[in-house]
Amino acid sequence: xxxxxxxxxxxxxxxxxxxxxxxxxxxxxxxxxxxxxxxxxxxxxxxxxxxxxxxxxxxxxxxxxxxxxxxxxxxxxxxxxxxxxxxxxxxxxxxxxxxxxxxxxxxxxxxxxxxxxxxxxxxxxxxxxxxxxxxxxxxxxxxxxxxxxxxxxxxxxxxxxxxxxxxxxxxxxxxxxxxxxxxxxxxxxxxxxxxxxxxxxxxxxxxxxxxxxxxxxxxxxxxxxxxxxxxxxxxxxxxxxxxxxxxxxxxxxxxxxxxxxxxxxxxxxxxxxxxxxxxxxxxxxxxxxxxxxxxxxxxxxxxxxxxxxxxxxxxxxxxxxxxx
Numbered sequence: 001x002x003x004x005x006x007x008x009x010x011x012x013x014x015x016x017x018x019x020x021x022x023x024x025x026x027x028x029x030x031x032x033x034x035x036x037x038x039x040x041x042x043x044x045x046x047x048x049x050x051x052x053x054x055x056x057x058x059x060x061x062x063x064x065x066x067x068x069x070x071x072x073x074x075x076x077x078x079x080x081x082x083x084x085x086x087x088x089x090x091x092x093x094x095x096x097x098x099x100x101x102x103x104x105x106x107x108x109x110x111x112x113x114x115x116x117x118x119x120x121x122x123x124x125x126x127x128x129x130x131x132x133x134x135x136x137x138x139x140x141x142x143x144x145x146x147x148x149x150x151x152x153x154x155x156x157x158x159x160x161x162x163x164x165x166x167x168x169x170x171x172x173x174x175x176x177x178x179x180x181x182x183x184x185x186x187x188x189x190x191x192x193x194x195x196x197x198x199x200x201x202x203x204x205x206x207x208x209x210x211x212x213x214x215x216x217x218x219x220x221x222x223x224x225x226x227x228x229x230x231x232x233x234x235x236x237x238x239x240x241x242x243x244x245x246x247x248x249x250x251x252x253x254x255x256x257x258x259x260x261x262x263x264x265x266x267x268x269x270x271x272x273x274x275x276x277x278x279x280x281x282x283x284x285x286x287x288x289x290x291x292x293x294x295x296x297x298x299x300x301x302x303x304x305x306x307x308x309x310x311x312x313x314x315x316x317x318x319x320x321x322x323x324x
Contacts (some may be wrong), residue, residue, distance in 0.1 A: 096288030197242025
């Protein structure tokens with residue numbers, strides 16, 4: 001009896017097969033192949049047998065098994081990474097709830113300081129893109145009084161063409177709209193964010209409008225855009241961290257240093273069409289605070305090789321008694 005006959009014999013045409021029947025048939029087939037007794041039902045003279053066919057069959061089976069093994073191993077690896085990241089994020093969410101929330105008193109400010117090393121890119125005469133790292137400082141002061149003005153102190157570093165006064169500016173504006181009424185530093189009303197993880201995920205996911213390479217990537221980007229302000233209250237921050245844990249493909253890398261040398265856990269996500277490039281936020285697992293961001297290249301581009309840190313920031317959140 002050959003493998004095909006065995007598989008046919010494992011089928012009952014009188015009714016739809018149950019999962020148990022399919023599993024039994026598959027097990028019988030695998031056991032038959034493993035014993036190596038897959039002879040044909042009609043015996044041919046020994047001189048007429050073609051030894052190449054079984055050999056090709058086994059080679060093909062080996063290749064298929066190898067491909068399946070690679071795919072399964074890859075899925076297991078990605079699944080394990082995602083499971084680990086989910087655990088890290090949910091633990092951080094729990095710690096965030098227990099962490100004393102930074103709340104400024106009347107007349108004080110919640111200050112989020114970002115030290116960023118971003119790429120400043122320009123085109124040369126030949127049309128080639130030339131990039132160089134440029135350090136910036138952004139100090140955002142959110143007042144305890146919602147009616148008071150926010151303050152932004154910004155040092156643009158060596159990025160040309162931004163300001164005319166030494167690339168340093170101080171801007172005051174209501175609601176953090178430093179660059180116009182449609183440019184609020186905080187893109188959402190924190191009070192609108194649900195304080196339970198599943199609800200926060202649904203809240204984010206329901207606002208998807210087709211951006212990014214995929215829905216999951218867009219959800220990830222919009223959550224991290226909110227978190228990186230450094231100003232999100234602890235209950236909402238905990239819910240958003242939990243929401244991140246629910247996005248497929250999220251990964252965690254321990255002991256990652258931000259631009260100021262403070263270490264935390266980098267939370268990122270692999271998106272197939274991004275050629276391996278990763279956008280990550282760095283969190284302090286003990287407090288759930290965002291302490292930085294980094295971009296890791298996935299391929300050779302603009303002079304960077306694979307897995308090089310292209311951009312890196314440090315984010316620190318404190319209470320300030322005064323603002324510039």
